[in-house]
Amino acid sequence: MKTTAILAALAFGASATALAQQKDWNFGDGETPELWSAISTDYAACDTGKMQSPIDLTGPDAIGTVALATNFGQAAGKLSLGKEKVQIDFAPGQGKGMTSGNKAFDLLQVHFHTPAEHAVNGKRHPLVAHFVHATSAGELGVLGVFFVEGAANPAIASLLSAHQQGDGTALSVNIDDMVPERVEVYRYMGSLTTPPCSEGVNWHVANTPVEASAEQIAALRGALGPSARSIQHRNGRLLVAPQ
Numbered sequence: 001m002k003t004t005a006i007l008a009a010l011a012f013g014a015s016a017t018a019l020a021q022q023k024d025w026n027f028g029d030g031e032t033p034e035l036w037s038a039i040s041t042d043y044a045a046c047d048t049g050k051m052q053s054p055i056d057l058t059g060p061d062a063i064g065t066v067a068l069a070t071n072f073g074q075a076a077g078k079l080s081l082g083k084e085k086v087q088i089d090f091a092p093g094q095g096k097g098m099t100s101g102n103k104a105f106d107l108l109q110v111h112f113h114t115p116a117e118h119a120v121n122g123k124r125h126p127l128v129a130h131f132v133h134a135t136s137a138g139e140l141g142v143l144g145v146f147f148v149e150g151a152a153n154p155a156i157a158s159l160l161s162a163h164q165q166g167d168g169t170a171l172s173v174n175i176d177d178m179v180p181e182r183v184e185v186y187r188y189m190g191s192l193t194t195p196p197c198s199e200g201v202n203w204h205v206a207n208t209p210v211e212a213s214a215e216q217i218a219a220l221r222g223a224l225g226p227s228a229r230s231i232q233h234r235n236g237r238l239l240v241a242p243q
């Protein structure tokens with residue numbers, strides 16, 4: 001699939017639904033290689049690519065502060081559900097997004113994985129939110145935020161309430177409830193973690209988790225099932241870790 005088609009699918013709920021209906025792959029146990037390239041030649045990069053995600057965020061090449069500015073807050077969107085998929089497609093034109101490396105990324109959607117996909121020193125958090133962005137030129141940038149068990153999260157509460165109404169439900173969430181107050185990130189170049197595993201994705205993973213209750217995490221795990229791709233080889237890629 002072409003990057004433009006992915007972007008269109010990410011940006012528009014209807015296309016995202018169409019994409020979900022065509023889903024012909026599944027997550028595995030999160031450890032065994034999925035071998036998605038055996039399903040379709042469109043998925044070749046999943047197994048031959050050298051810049052795949054997720055990775056274990058350990059042994060960074062450099063410690064440094066990545067200049068990252070976010071503009072989130074309250075945002076309106078629409079729930080998009082599918083097998084192994086719980087996603088909010090944000091309505092365009094709300095001015096939400098992030099600026100990293102002098103590139104302005106517009107927020108398209110957020111989706112979740114149980115457990116988290118990226119590991120830190122070999123360990124995975126029980127839940128992660130992936131905020132998917134794109135520049136006007138179509139370059140993808142993702143911000144990943146881990147969740148730990150703690151206080152109930154109001155944004156996750158809104159999400160779960162909409163989930164009970166089903167696919168296509170309109171909702172409004174305060175994105176800041178799902179992002180740490182100070183966003184300090186691991187930074188590297190990787191890929192989509194689902195077929196077609198397209199590379200050139202600007203990965204940002206926050207080192208500070210946010211909280212959700214055990215019940216909320218369990219509810220998302222129930223909706224998603226195991227939904228983390230196996231850890232991929234770093235293949236000498238530069239990894240910058242926060243201080």
Ligand SMILES: [Zn+2]
Binds near residue numbers: 113130
């Ligand atoms: Zn993801």
